[in-house]
Amino acid sequence: MAVSSAAVQPRPSILSRSLSLLADSRNALGFGFMLPAAALLLVFLTYPLGLGIWLGFTDARIGRPGIFIGIENYQYLSDDAVFWLSVFNTLLYTISASILKFALGLWLALILNQNLPFKSFFRAIVLLPWVVPTVLSAIAFWWIYDSQFSILSWALMEMGLIDHRINFLGDPVNARASVIAANVWRGIPFVAITLLAGLQTIPQSLYEAATLDGASRWQLFRFVTLPLLTPIIAITMTFSVLFTFTDFQLIYVLTRGGPVNATHLMATLSFQRGISGGQLGEGAAIAVAMIPFLLAAILFSYFGLQRRKWQQGGGD
Amino acid sequence: MATIKKTKRPELDEGGMGYLQSLPRRVVTVYLPLLVFVIVLLFPFYWMTITAIKPNLEMTDYANFNPLWVVHPTFEHIRYLLFDTSYPGWLLNTIIISTAATFLSLLAAVFAAYAIERLRFSGARQVGLAIFLAYLVPPSILFIPLSVMVFNLGLYDTPFALILTYPTFLVPFCTWLLMGYFRSIPFELEECALIDGASRWQILMKIVLPLSVPGLISAGIFAFTLSWNEFIYALTFIQSSENKTVPVGVLTELVRSDVYEWGALMAGALIGSLPVVVLYSFFVEHYVSSMTGAVKE
Numbered sequence: 001m002a003v004s005s006a007a008v009q010p011r012p013s014i015l016s017r018s019l020s021l022l023a024d025s026r027n028a029l030g031f032g033f034m035l036p037a038a039a040l041l042l043v044f045l046t047y048p049l050g051l052g053i054w055l056g057f058t059d060a061r062i063g064r065p066g067i068f069i070g071i072e073n074y075q076y077l078s079d080d081a082v083f084w085l086s087v088f089n090t091l092l093y094t095i096s097a098s099i100l101k102f103a104l105g106l107w108l109a110l111i112l113n114q115n116l117p118f119k120s121f122f123r124a125i126v127l128l129p130w131v132v133p134t135v136l137s138a139i140a141f142w143w144i145y146d147s148q149f150s151i152l153s154w155a156l157m158e159m160g161l162i163d164h165r166i167n168f169l170g171d172p173v174n175a176r177a178s179v180i181a182a183n184v185w186r187g188i189p190f191v192a193i194t195l196l197a198g199l200q201t202i203p204q205s206l207y208e209a210a211t212l213d214g215a216s217r218w219q220l221f222r223f224v225t226l227p228l229l230t231p232i233i234a235i236t237m238t239f240s241v242l243f244t245f246t247d248f249q250l251i252y253v254l255t256r257g258g259p260v261n262a263t264h265l266m267a268t269l270s271f272q273r274g275i276s277g278g279q280l281g282e283g284a285a286i287a288v289a290m291i292p293f294l295l296a297a298i299l300f301s302y303f304g305l306q307r308r309k310w311q312q313g314g315g316d
Numbered sequence: 317m318a319t320i321k322k323t324k325r326p327e328l329d330e331g332g333m334g335y336l337q338s339l340p341r342r343v344v345t346v347y348l349p350l351l352v353f354v355i356v357l358l359f360p361f362y363w364m365t366i367t368a369i370k371p372n373l374e375m376t377d378y379a380n381f382n383p384l385w386v387v388h389p390t391f392e393h394i395r396y397l398l399f400d401t402s403y404p405g406w407l408l409n410t411i412i413i414s415t416a417a418t419f420l421s422l423l424a425a426v427f428a429a430y431a432i433e434r435l436r437f438s439g440a441r442q443v444g445l446a447i448f449l450a451y452l453v454p455p456s457i458l459f460i461p462l463s464v465m466v467f468n469l470g471l472y473d474t475p476f477a478l479i480l481t482y483p484t485f486l487v488p489f490c491t492w493l494l495m496g497y498f499r500s501i502p503f504e505l506e507e508c509a510l511i512d513g514a515s516r517w518q519i520l521m522k523i524v525l526p527l528s529v530p531g532l533i534s535a536g537i538f539a540f541t542l543s544w545n546e547f548i549y550a551l552t553f554i555q556s557s558e559n560k561t562v563p564v565g566v567l568t569e570l571v572r573s574d575v576y577e578w579g580a581l582m583a584g585a586l587i588g589s590l591p592v593v594v595l596y597s598f599f600v601e602h603y604v605s606s607m608t609g610a611v612k613e
Contacts, residue, residue: 029516030437037428037487040420041450044462045484049453051461060464104353111350114342122350124597129357131596133545135563136585140360143367143578151363154378188357246454249547253567267456267548274460275552287457298452 055284062278073285082261083286086269090293093180093265094245100184101240102233105191110225112192113199123193130189138253141182145169145254169255172262179254179263183244191236198232199225241297246290266290368393368583375578393579394587397570402557403584406565411591413475413561414543417482421539422532424483425490430520432491433498434506444495451488455548458484463552477553478561482543489542490535497531498524537599541592562588 056073060066077083112123129137144151145168153165168178206224215223248267251257257264257272264272266286274283337345367375369389374381381387397403431437432444462481463472471477501524509519525532550561557569566584570577 026435027437030431030435030440033427033431033435034437034443035427036424037447037491040424040480040483040487041447044465044481045450045453045458048458048461048465051464052457055461055464107349108353111346111353114346116346116350122354125354126357127596128361128593131541131592132361132589133547133563133592135545135547135567136588137360139566139581139585140364143582144360144363146578149376149378149383149578151383154383185357185360188353242452242454246456248456249563252547252551267454270456270460271548271552275463280460280464284460287460290454290457294452294454 052284053288055281056288057285058281060280060284062275062280066281069281073282074289076282077285077289082264083269083289085261086257086264086266086286087289089176089261089263090245090265090267090290092176093183093247093263094241094297097180097183097187097244098237098241100180101187101191101244102237104184105188106195106233108188108192109195109199110221112196123196127189127193129186130193134186134249135253137186138182138250141178141185142169142254145178170259172259175255175259175263179251182254183247183250186250187240187244191240194236195229195232198229202228238298242294245294245297364582364586367578368586370579372579393577393583396577397580397583397587401580402560402565402569403562403587405558406560406562407588409475409559410544410561410588413478413482414540416475416479417486417543418536418539420479421483421486421490422536424487425494425535426520426525426532428487428491429494429498430524433495434524435516447488447491451485451492453484455485455546459548459552462549466553472553473555473559475559478543478546478550481549481553482546486539486542490539493535493538494528494531497528497535501527533599537595540595544592 055066057068057070058066059069059072108126112119112126116122143149147165147167147170150165150168152168153162156162156166157164167174169175202225206228207220210220210224246267247265248271251263251265251268252271255263257268266289270283270286270290272283273279273286277283366384366386369391370386371388371390371392374387375383428447432440432447462484466472466477466481471480505523505527506519509523514522545563546561547563550564551568554560554564557565560569562584566581566588570581570584
């Protein structure tokens, strides 16, 4: 700020010619304008990213700077069953939650795209789960999933569908399903509203033309909606996959990784080992191990869906 | 939403070929699923609210009281929360930290976005891409090295630890959003001002910023909501009870060994959600349009 305001004062009568020359230079001005953001991001994002990778190669603990130990952390993790379980859990969590979020979000977007009464009201309330702090809604889910007083168990028992209370968070399979359900609940609004924005850019005339050509409802969806929606699906799902893969809050609130590590994600394991356990080096190594998966997810959803769009543009 | 609707295609086109559908068919394919979606999406909030005002006796006695309703509403949980816990302090901390981080990020983002989008210095495109990639770096990867940094800088357990680290995700986000907004301001306006002898600084201050107030508002709301919701940094960098933020405080301080104060917990979650929900409901138009606008990029 200080730099840029000094550099761009306009009146040459007050300032020297050199400064006004500097103000005319795109690059000098651009540098000055970029400085605050660049400084913040370099110091608190780029440097920590490098530091994290370095920490992964050390045996640092809380309160003790570590020494370089090569790939020992990674060797240890490759023999650690809990680490591999967390990798499996993360993949399971990400894939199943993303598929569900996509399917339900697209369905909701298609519904909201219809000519509805109170349209804007519905759009507004549908976004609520996404606006409310994740931790706070996760606490609500914790209470919904309570082993003794779960409202879901009560409702199902009242309806006569089950005869004993469901142990939502105490059993590995149930716990996994429960955290995925909570994640999907929170993720649907984002997917739905962004896809809805994409749906609104599709001209109605295309549907009318296709109908005149005798297209069925499924064909309308398959050959008009889906191809035109693909670019926005690619972006939305990339973000969704990314944030699901690195999720921490929901698990930390609901299960803290239990029962018997069945819901430990890589992020929660990294926190448990790195911060709670004090083994910063090992925690950092787990966090670094997430990076290849993230890159793969970004590249896959980006190029995978990008090429489909291209193929359809060229093929049809 | 109303503004979007106004600027959209004429009303006639609104329903498309919706008139071809019969009412019973619409009930099954549209209204019924929509009803289920709305109930599922809103139920946790209802459950939160009803638990927050339910006496403990009713809360655990499903045999005599219908759990979906409350017979004798009580403000006991809310009173306990506001007067017997550090909750008001957490609220204040969260407000201060979120506001400070939002202002810091907006300030940095306005200049960065203007430089990338309009000054077009050499390498502006690459910098723009780098900013986007920075947004994709998740806090779950950064919290361990950042905790080391925060500790070495002597910021551990102070609000500054959070005010300075929240911009790591706020600056890329706001810059990206504002870049899109600046792009929508006609270039001619700036050219006119340039011809009239305005400096870049004057153009930014007197032309671009006044025109971008809606964009600044949505970026600000988003940034404020994101910092209000942040959890992992606040959990890692703050230790003492009086410095905690609402999400961390509710989770770590209100949950005691084996007795869960569900009423107080739900009241805490509800009151902690209210500010962002109120903010959101005031600016829902900005919110939805900028969110979709940012994604459309």
